Amino acid sequence: MRTSDFDYNLPAELIAQEPAADRDGCRLLVMDRETGDLEDRIFRDIVDYLHPNDLLVVNETRVLPARLLGSKRGTGGAAEVFLLREVFDREPKTNKSALWEVLVRPGKRLKPGSGAVVDVRDADGNVALSAEIVDWVDGAGKGERIARLSTELPSLDEALHRVGHTPLPPYIKNYAGDEELYQTVYSKRESSAAAPTAGLHFTPELIERIKEKGARWETVELEVGLDTFRIVDEDDPADHEMHTEFYTVPEQTIRAIAETRAAKGRVIAVGTTSMRSLESCWDAQAQAPRARDREATSLFILPGYRFNVVDAIVTNFHVPRSTLMMLVSAFSTRDNVMRAYEHAIEQRYRLLSFGDAMFVR
Structure with missing residues (x-):
């Protein structure tokens, strides 16, 4: 496995420079985790793919005026x-x-x-x-x-x-719009240097529809650092050192995971930061997740990693050669993910932080 395995040609004109006019009106690429099969939808259609007893877990941290x-x-x-x-x-x-x-x-x-x-x-x-x-x-x-x-x-x-100013990723140039659009509608404590961008697509109305469907909604906190913006410089990704970030998984979320498992529902991570929080809280000795209170994690998820908590993920499209490309590839396969990105580029999806989303299920 080489870092170059997670490279792709990112057309500059597809890097979204502003958010969608409607948060939940962006495009959604739905991918089957096992087969790689793809469907083109609108983000609010994600309700169609949720089942009663599913659990969505979001990162509720807010971006600092950093x-x-x-x-x-x-x-x-x-x-x-x-x-x-x-x-x-x-x-x-x-x-x-x-x-x-x-x-x-x-x-x-x-x-x-x-x-x-x-x-x-x-x-x-x-x-x-x-x-x-x-x-x-x-x-x-x-x-x-x-x-x-x-x-x-x-x-x-x-x-x-x-x-202070809300920091935007370096690939977003000259954005002069409402900085609140780089915050999720459910964000709370200011503790992150970057937004958990998969959550930007949710509106209060969509969250209510999700709950009406019978799915649950719980939270974690991961204080997002600047590794979000960095590509892996090393030829061998295993040589890359992850920046330490702090995360919290409340007892209420742990209980919801257990109840979801008992009801045969899925644990769905909204974003890679929620994914890393949920996987970091796994207690290998107890063979169960446990609550954490602002503990440090430098978990680096590469292909070959065994997922213990998460069954599906909502995520944005990521920078080539990034740790996030590697995480999503680990959750499905590298070939499936690269084909999905090729499809998204061919179909002129808007990419990166202000862009469209994927649901890998």
């Missing part, structure tokens, strides 16, 4: 700080100050130990938030730093929402 555009104190040079995750174990957090793991730009001028500080100003030109670069992230191989965020506003949360 992109901070400012200037380097002292020189005025343009600088960017991208928030990855909060650091809880190094110093006490206050309402106006906290440590975060971040990416910065330009990296050469924002090094720990140099006294580098990035000031971020509001619309009136006042400094609303400052980020002092204080350390490197232990063991980080991609330049992550520790920054101390501080503000003179009443709270750091208020400052972030005043000057």
Whole structure:
């Protein structure tokens, strides 16, 4: 198995640059997991493929206003700080100050130990938030730093929402629409650097129709990191090191899984982040999933992996050579998935985060 096995020609004109006019009006490619058979549908038609006693599990995390555009104190040079995750174990957090793991730009001028500080100003030109670069992230191989965020506003949360921007994937250029459309309608706690995009297609009305069909709806949390945007650089995907992410699977979801199994229903992961959460919570010794509370996972699902919890998945189309292409291939087969992508491209599906969806069942 080589990374190149998961490559494909991605036409630039098919990369969706804005969301569908109606969340559930995008296209849906339905694929039989075993045979690879394909059907072209509309997303709201997913109700037709659900059965009473099925369980849909969604990632309810919300995207942070994680992109901070400012200037380097002292020189005025343009600088960017991208928030990855909060650091809880190094110093006490206050309402106006906290440590975060971040990416910065330009990296050469924002090094720990140099006294580098990035000031971020509001619309009136006042400094609303400052980020002092204080350390490197232990063991980080991609330049992550520790920054101390501080503000003179009443709270750091208020400052972030005043000057922060919702980060979009780098392949989405110049989107100036409603940033709320890059959030799921059921999102809650802000903790992710990217959206769990398979969930973007659901509307409150569609969720209600799903429940009326007799299917259940439960949640997990996985704090989505930037590995979502990265391709695998190594020739052998087994050499790729997954970024650690934190996830939570509530006891209520665990009970729902057990009841779904007892009723002969399917556990359907909405998105690869839900998939990774559900598979990460599997207890091999107990041979059952168990509840988790913000535990770390670096689970990397490659072809050959045995799925223990999930029976079907709703997912978007993914970047070539990505860990997500490998995960979906593991759930079906590499040949089935590549044929599905060829079909989607031939039929001019809209691809990637703002694009159309697949249901692999």
